[in-house]
Amino acid sequence: MKIGIVSRKIISTEKNKRLEGYPLYVLDILDTEGNLTGESVVAFDTVGVGIGEKVIVTIEGDAAVQLIKHKDAPVDAVIVAKIDRIDEIEK
Amino acid sequence: MKIGIVSRKIISTEKNKRLEGYPLYVLDILDTEGNLTGESVVAFDTVGVGIGEKVIVTIEGDAAVQLIKHKDAPVDAVIVAKIDRIDEIEK
Amino acid sequence: MKIGIVSRKIISTEKNKRLEGYPLYVLDILDTEGNLTGESVVAFDTVGVGIGEKVIVTIEGDAAVQLIKHKDAPVDAVIVAKIDRIDEIEK
Amino acid sequence: MKIGIVSRKIISTEKNKRLEGYPLYVLDILDTEGNLTGESVVAFDTVGVGIGEKVIVTIEGDAAVQLIKHKDAPVDAVIVAKIDRIDEIEK
Amino acid sequence: MKIGIVSRKIISTEKNKRLEGYPLYVLDILDTEGNLTGESVVAFDTVGVGIGEKVIVTIEGDAAVQLIKHKDAPVDAVIVAKIDRIDEIEK
Numbered sequence: 001m002k003i004g005i006v007s008r009k010i011i012s013t014e015k016n017k018r019l020e021g022y023p024l025y026v027l028d029i030l031d032t033e034g035n036l037t038g039e040s041v042v043a044f045d046t047v048g049v050g051i052g053e054k055v056i057v058t059i060e061g062d063a064a065v066q067l068i069k070h071k072d073a074p075v076d077a078v079i080v081a082k083i084d085r086i087d088e089i090e091k
Numbered sequence: 092m093k094i095g096i097v098s099r100k101i102i103s104t105e106k107n108k109r110l111e112g113y114p115l116y117v118l119d120i121l122d123t124e125g126n127l128t129g130e131s132v133v134a135f136d137t138v139g140v141g142i143g144e145k146v147i148v149t150i151e152g153d154a155a156v157q158l159i160k161h162k163d164a165p166v167d168a169v170i171v172a173k174i175d176r177i178d179e180i181e182k
Numbered sequence: 183m184k185i186g187i188v189s190r191k192i193i194s195t196e197k198n199k200r201l202e203g204y205p206l207y208v209l210d211i212l213d214t215e216g217n218l219t220g221e222s223v224v225a226f227d228t229v230g231v232g233i234g235e236k237v238i239v240t241i242e243g244d245a246a247v248q249l250i251k252h253k254d255a256p257v258d259a260v261i262v263a264k265i266d267r268i269d270e271i272e273k
Numbered sequence: 274m275k276i277g278i279v280s281r282k283i284i285s286t287e288k289n290k291r292l293e294g295y296p297l298y299v300l301d302i303l304d305t306e307g308n309l310t311g312e313s314v315v316a317f318d319t320v321g322v323g324i325g326e327k328v329i330v331t332i333e334g335d336a337a338v339q340l341i342k343h344k345d346a347p348v349d350a351v352i353v354a355k356i357d358r359i360d361e362i363e364k
Numbered sequence: 365m366k367i368g369i370v371s372r373k374i375i376s377t378e379k380n381k382r383l384e385g386y387p388l389y390v391l392d393i394l395d396t397e398g399n400l401t402g403e404s405v406v407a408f409d410t411v412g413v414g415i416g417e418k419v420i421v422t423i424e425g426d427a428a429v430q431l432i433k434h435k436d437a438p439v440d441a442v443i444v445a446k447i448d449r450i451d452e453i454e455k
Contacts, residue, residue, distance in 0.1 A: 007179070008177045008179055009177070009178045010147070010174055011174070013173075014173040015138065015171060015173065016138065016171050016172065024092075024172075026123055028123055040094075040122055041092070042092035042093060075149065076092055
């Protein structure tokens with residue numbers, strides 16, 4: 001999984017009908033320090049994310065499709081959790 | 092999924108017969124700001140895309156193949172939606 | 183698989199219920215020389231890792247989900263082994 | 274899928290027996306402009322490619338294995354089509 | 365698949381029991397010219413590789429797991445062939 005920040009919402013009317021019913025967001029992927037990596041991904045939301053929230057995104061078709069009602073949906077990325085905080089581990 | 096812009100069409104006569112019946116496009120992948128990333132992908136179109144349109148592409152074999160008639164087609168990328176617009180989320 | 187070092191723990195209360203029961207860590211991916219690559223991944227722990235340990239992480243939905251109780255969990259990375267040491271092979 | 278150019282042939286006698294029967298090539302991956310990206314991939318040929326030809330390669334285990342006789346072959350990339358030409362789309 | 369050179373062996377005692385019985389190596393991935401790319405991968409050996417040998421590695425869970433006795437092993441990379449030589453194709 002990757003850490004991402006919810007940055008944009010995608011509005012799409014012409015799409016495959018199996019993609020309907022889940023909001024579609026652009027996530028900016030963050031590195032370990034919480035900085036933007038420059039990479040982004042489009043993901044479905046199954047958690048109910050809010051503005052600018054940090055989330056965990058699962059990026060892989062087989063894994064991602066498990067949370068979607070339509071098991072044959074062409075989905076490869078899903079928001080699976082909100083992040084409360086990230087604790088540094090004492091070394 | 093990734094955001095791409097339809098940039099070229101591929102003409103191929105010698106190909107696996109399970110690939111027939113779907114137009115094959117080159118998509119330039121865009122970053123969060125809508126700029127070209129330099130990455131590109133070849134994808135089947137199942138939506139009916141037009142010239143220079145922004146689309147969402149699912150990149151992953153299992154997920155992608157769901158929209159194709161031949162379930163055993165060797166496909167790893169499919170155009171799944173057109174993008175009307177991308178809204179910035181107020182922070 | 184990749185070599186990673188356990189660097190942070192993620193605290194998440196709002197998440198999919200199929201993700202519950204496994205600690206969730208941020209791993210920094212290491213290169214052949216043991217240096218940080220700058221890449222990181224969020225992974226479930228099924229081994230019982232400790233502070234700053236070097237581990238092997240499997241990154242791929244189908245493979246990763248095999249170690250999870252919920253076979254339909256949306257998981258794409260799992261810690262599968264601790265590394266005792268890495269031997270250079272004499273050439 | 275990606276666009277590649279057939280650049281080298283791999284000769285391998287000690288290999289898994291389920292890999293036998295298909296020629297194995299090195300492909301240099303090309304970008305949208307047809308320039309080398311520096312990335313390369315090893316792929317099976319199921320089309321019958323010739324010298325220096327531009328081809329489409331499917332890169333993903335589940336999708337790739339569909340064209341191989343042995344359904345349990347450990348294959349993650351297959352040449353699926355020859356490219357006649359790539360048309361720029363008028364904007 | 366990718367071309368790699370066997371560079372290190374990983375010693376791991378605490379690991380998932382389904383990972384037992386196969387030696388675990390670090391491979392340095394090579395580019396088309398045979399130079400190091402800086403990328404590395406941890407892979408199981410099912411061929412019986414020796415010191416500094418060039419090999420082909422399949423990187424993908426579904427494909428990789430086919431060669432492993434435990435079909436539910438959390439494996440995403442397997443050495444599938446030794447390379448005798450790589451022939452440049454005359455253009």
